[in-house]
Amino acid sequence: MTVCNAVRLARMPLLRSEEETKVRDWFAELERPVELLIALGPEETPRAGSGDVDFGTEMVRVCEGLAELGERVTCQVEEEPEGFPRFPSVSVRPDGRDVGVRYDGLPWGYELGSLVGAVVEAGRAEPTLRPDSLAALEGLERDLAVDVFVTPT
Amino acid sequence: MLLAFRCALASERVSTTAIEANEFPQLSQELGVWAVPRIVVDGEPRWDGAVPEAEFLRRLLGQNWT
Numbered sequence: 001m002t003v004c005n006a007v008r009l010a011r012m013p014l015l016r017s018e019e020e021t022k023v024r025d026w027f028a029e030l031e032r033p034v035e036l037l038i039a040l041g042p043e044e045t046p047r048a049g050s051g052d053v054d055f056g057t058e059m060v061r062v063c064e065g066l067a068e069l070g071e072r073v074t075c076q077v078e079e080e081p082e083g084f085p086r087f088p089s090v091s092v093r094p095d096g097r098d099v100g101v102r103y104d105g106l107p108w109g110y111e112l113g114s115l116v117g118a119v120v121e122a123g124r125a126e127p128t129l130r131p132d133s134l135a136a137l138e139g140l141e142r143d144l145a146v147d148v149f150v151t152p153t
Numbered sequence: 154m155l156l157a158f159r160c161a162l163a164s165e166r167v168s169t170t171a172i173e174a175n176e177f178p179q180l181s182q183e184l185g186v187w188a189v190p191r192i193v194v195d196g197e198p199r200w201d202g203a204v205p206e207a208e209f210l211r212r213l214l215g216q217n218w219t
Contacts, residue, residue: 043176044176044177044178044179044180045178055176086172086177086180089170092158094162099161099162099165099168100161100165100167100168100169101158101161101162101168101169102168102169102170102171103170103171103173104170104171104172104173104176104177105171105172105173105175105176105177106173106176107171107173111154111171111173114154114155114158114171117154117155117158118155118158121155121158121159121162122158122162124162127159127162127163128159129159129160129163129206130206130207132207133160133163133206133207133210134163136210136214137160137163137164137166137167137210137214138164139214140164140166140167140214142166143166143167143168144166144167144168144194144195144213145168145170145194145195145196146157146160146161146167146168146169146170146192146193146194146213147169147170147171147172147192147193147194147196148154148157148169148170148171148172148190148191148192148193149172149174149181149184149186149189149190149191149192149193150154150171150172150173150174150189150190151173151174151175151189152173152175
């Protein structure tokens with residue numbers, strides 16, 4: 001029997017048992033609610049090797065899986081919401097507010113840690129940057145859009 | 154990656170998007186993404202690789218840029 005990539009992924013647990021325990025502990029410490037808004041829509045054809053993976057479906061599985069690990073983490077799905085240039089995407093929203101923290105594409109493998117980290121950071125009541133960094137950002141007189149290109153390995 | 158997210162959470166003027174390079178090959182090619190993390194600011198490739206917080210802020214805000 002041939003098992004396709006999509007089926008293989010769907011059967012794969014999101015986190016190992018010890019990782020899940022850690023994430024539950026981190027999410028239990030969140031000081032405010034964090035919403036994961038998943039934006040689904042037409043997807044670009046990825047590089048060869050991705051096979052039949054449905055990135056949107058997998059994104060929903062990943063985010064819903066994370067939401068199950070903390071009472072203050074919620075998840076909702078929208079089809080082609082305004083302001084999202086790429087799909088799938090997830091917007092990490094402290095108190096449900098769009099503060100400009102997003103992940104475009106599937107945060108799988110090593111990058112799942114980045115999404116978990118984004119939730120933990122968004123759940124903090126105060127910023128965690130150093131005071132001199134915060135002072136430098138306060139002096140910003142224009143908007144900055146930072147894109148960080150990553151890969152899952 | 155987290156450092157960039159922290160900047161967005163700390164400042165209303167900063168937004169940060171992580172982009173999975175393999176899933177968006179056209180955009181990655183346009184921006185010459187051959188190494189990760191590649192940091193792009195306002196659509197302009199700026200640097201590759203992780204750097205400490207102070208250096209990240211210096212590069213992001215254009216202070217003492219080298």
